[in-house]
Amino acid sequence: MGKVIGRLPVVYDPAARRVQVESSAEFVETQLLQRLDDLAHGQPLRLTxxxxxxxxxxxxxxxxxxxxxxxxxxxAYNAGRTGGVTPEECYLDMLEKYGAKVDFLEVPAGALEILRRCYRLVxxxxxxNNDRCTVKCTQGSSSFTTAEMKNLIDGIFDRLAEMGVNDPMVTAYWQEWKEP
Structure with missing residues (x-):
């Protein structure tokens, strides 16, 4: 796949069989045309x-x-004690349960920084032995759609209920979350 020059939001109207640039995207369209002009140098430019x-x-x-x-x-997992389970560990557990792709890799310990540039979470x-380690890697929720994120948050609420967490903040968050 080649380099993406720009993204232009459009709407397809099946009745008219036409694609129209969204009115809010006029500025983006102008910027995109300017970038294409710069790349074309006055000559026809083949694009995909x-x-x-x-x-x-x-x-x-x-x-x-x-x-x-x-x-x-x-x-709640730590029952008020310091140390123990971190929010990041809970995050990884919930991501794995609710659809994020997780890779387990055996790598040299020196490769951790390279992995951290490729994955959101390592x-x-x-x-x-021999300066090697097993790592759990995932892209994280930053790649989720709003619908996938809703599923993850619903799952977190479910897990908190299963754990018997009776925190007034959870109740407030739940009420706000379920408002239309």
């Missing part, structure tokens, strides 16, 4: 047009709620 459905990524609000709930979950599972 890729059409894909719009994908709405998770919202900032969803992300904040997820981390607040994961912090409450870790605190967690050392086991230290092995």
């Amino acid at each position: 047009l890729t059409v894909e459905p719009e994908r709405k990524g998770r919202s900032t609000q969803q992300n904040r709620l997820m981390w607040a709930l994961l912090t409450i979950m870790a605190d 967690h050392v599972v086991e230290i092995l």
Whole structure:
């Protein structure tokens, strides 16, 4: 796949069999045409047009709620003691349960920094002989759609209920989450 020059939001109208640039995308269209002019240097420029459905990524609000709930979950696992289970460990567990692709790799310990540039989360599972380790890697929820993120947050609420967490903040978050 070649380098993406830009993304232009459009709407397909099946009745008219036409694709129209969204009115809010006029600025993006102008920028894209300017970039194409710069690349073309006054000559025809061959391009490949890729059409894909719009994908709405998770919202900032969803992300904040997820981390607040994961912090409450870790605190519940630790029963008020310091140390123990971290919100990040809860995050990895919930990601694995709710659809994030997880890779387990055996690598030299020196390769951890390279992995951290390729994966969103890299967690050392086991230290092995000869300066090697087993790691658990995932892209994280940043690649989730709003629907996938909703499923993850619903799952976190379910896990907190299963754990018997009776925290007024969880109740408040739940009420706010379920509002239409």
